[in-house]
Amino acid sequence: MMYVRFPLLLRKAEDLLHECGIDTSQETVRHWCNRFGPLFASEIRRKRVQQLRSFSRWRWHLEEVFVKINGERYCLWRAIDHEGEVLESFVTKRRDKRAALKLLKKEMKRYGQPELVVTYRLRSYGAAMRQINNAEKQVTGSYLNNRIENSHLPFRRRERAMTRFRRIRSLQKFVAVHSSVFNHFNHERSLSNKDRSKLNRAAAFS
Secondary structure, three states: OHHHHOOOOHHHHHHHHHHOOOOOOHHHHHHHHHHHHHHHHHHHHHHHHHHHOOHHHOEEEEEEEEEEEOOEEEEEEEEEEOOOOEEEEEEEOOOOHHHHHHHHHHHHHHHOOOOEEEEOOOHHHHHHHHHOOOHHHEEEOOOOOHHHHHHHHHHHHHHHHOOOEOOHHHHHHHHHHHHHHHHHHOOOHHHOOHHHHHHHHHHHHO
């Protein structure tokens, strides 16, 4: 959980566990993450989908970021709601209508129809929205997507700490786990007092 939540290297996670009195190796930490990370992520996602099914329909923000894997550029598609909750993230080779349509269909299957979809002026979004008859719900603007721009920062910090990714499969697996853990611990501290923040953090850890 520490390795996924914080921008740590495997060796740093090993050192932190050693300070806690747990003697292990970095390969053991990597094995734990590969085996138990998807299990934790699916359980978090299953519980949160029921809570967000009606709440997250207000406004969605869609954007794609470029990630290099072995010198090749891939597209990481991400979608969040108006509160910064990561709804979906997956990797594709192309940045086209088919990928944008896949992102929208996966979201709508899980969360239902949105009231508003904020995107950039990429034509793939418009073509995908027209195909599913939601073109009137699309909104584009220079500063309307600042919410998702800021949501990229935790992933970018994680990417730098891991010195990039080696395979598209490992990237897809990690972003799925990372987004679920990020949602689980993403509490708006500015909207609550210190005691409430501590209770929320303790509940998330438990």
